[in-house]
Amino acid sequence: MIPGSETMLEARDIRLSFGDFVALDGVSLSFRRGGVTGIVGPNGAGKSTLFNVLGGQVRPQGGAVIYAGQDVSHLPAHRRARRGLTRTFQISRELGALTVLENLMLAFPRQPGEAVLPIFFRKTAVRQAEEEAIEHARALLERVNLWRLADAPAKTLSGGQKKLLELCRALMLEPGFVLLDEPAAGVNPVLVGEIADFIRTLQGEGMSFGIVEHNMDMIAALCDPIHVLAEGRVLTSGTFAEISANAQVTDAYLGGVA
Ligand SMILES: Nc1ncnc2c1ncn2[C@@H]1O[C@H](COP(=O)(O)OP(=O)(O)OP(=O)(O)O)[C@@H](O)[C@H]1O
Numbered sequence: 001m002i003p004g005s006e007t008m009l010e011a012r013d014i015r016l017s018f019g020d021f022v023a024l025d026g027v028s029l030s031f032r033r034g035g036v037t038g039i040v041g042p043n044g045a046g047k048s049t050l051f052n053v054l055g056g057q058v059r060p061q062g063g064a065v066i067y068a069g070q071d072v073s074h075l076p077a078h079r080r081a082r083r084g085l086t087r088t089f090q091i092s093r094e095l096g097a098l099t100v101l102e103n104l105m106l107a108f109p110r111q112p113g114e115a116v117l118p119i120f121f122r123k124t125a126v127r128q129a130e131e132e133a134i135e136h137a138r139a140l141l142e143r144v145n146l147w148r149l150a151d152a153p154a155k156t157l158s159g160g161q162k163k164l165l166e167l168c169r170a171l172m173l174e175p176g177f178v179l180l181d182e183p184a185a186g187v188n189p190v191l192v193g194e195i196a197d198f199i200r201t202l203q204g205e206g207m208s209f210g211i212v213e214h215n216m217d218m219i220a221a222l223c224d225p226i227h228v229l230a231e232g233r234v235l236t237s238g239t240f241a242e243i244s245a246n247a248q249v250t251d252a253y254l255g256g257v258a
C-alpha cells in the first residue's frame with residue numbers, strides 16, 4: 001500500500017432525504033488516515049448534512065459510515081466521539097455565558113465507574129479527573145493563544161477565536177479524526193493562517209481531518225484529496241489543481257449543474 005493512502009473514515013452510498021427533498025443522493029467518499037481531506041461545493045450541496053451523518057448527529061435512510069475499519073452507522077455521536085471521531089459545527093456552539101475554560105471542561109466526559117465508587121474515593125477520583133482535564137484544557141488553550149482569555153465569557157470572543165474554542169473543544173477528547181465544518185468562515189485572514197498552521201501541526205502529530213470550507217486558499221494549502229459535492233452527489237475528486245481545472249466544478253459553482 002502507498003504510505004498515506006489508507007482510509008480512516010468512509011461514507012458508503014449515503015442516502016438522506018428531508019421529505020421529498022433528496023439532500024444526499026448516494027454519496028460515497030473516503031478520508032485519508034494521517035491526511036487532511038477537503039469537501040467543497042456550492043451552498044446547499046449537502047456538505048454539512050454529510051458531516052452530520054458522519055458524526056452521528058443525523059441518521060441517514062441508507063448507506064453506512066465506516067470508521068477505522070468498523071461500521072459505526074448504528075452508534076450515536078457521543079459513542080463515535082469516544083472512539084476518536086469528533087467534529088466542529090459551521091455555527092460555533094459555544095455557551096456564551098460560560099467562560100472559555102468552562103466550555104472546554106464541558107467537553108470532558110465523566111469518568112466511567114465514577115458513580116459506583118464509595119463517596120470518599122469518588123470525590124478524590126472526580127477531583128483528579130477534573131485536575132487532569134483542566135491541565136489538558138490549559139495546554140490546548142496555550143497552543144492557540146487563548147489561555148489569557150480562559151476566564152472570559154465565551155460570548156466576548158471574536159468569530160475566529162470562537163472557531164478556535166470550538167476546535168479545542170473537539171480536541172479535549174484526544175480524537176484520532178476531526179471533522180471541521182467551515183473553520184475559516186467569518187475569521188480574519190491572519191487568524192485563518194493560524195488555524196491552518198495549527199491543523200497542519202496536529203496532522204504532523206498523527207491526527208486526521210476532514211474539512212468543509214468555502215475558503216479556497218485554506219483548501220489549497222491543506223487538503224488532498226478534495227471531494228466536490230453538488231446537489232447531494234460527488235461530482236469529482238482530486239487534488240486542488242485537478243478540481244480547479246474541471247469545467248464541471250466551475251459550472252456547479254455557477255449553478256449550472258444539469
Ligand atoms: N433539517 C433539515 N430539514 C430540511 N432541509 C434541510 C435540513 N438540513 C438541511 N436541509 C437542506 O439540505 C440541503 C443541504 O444542506 P447543507 O446544510 O448540508 O448544505 P451545505 O453544503 O452545508 O451548504 P453551505 O455551504 O451553505 O453550508 C439544503 O438545501 C438545505 O436547505
Ligand SMILES: [Mg+2]
Nearest residue numbers: 047048049090
Ligand atoms: Mg454547511
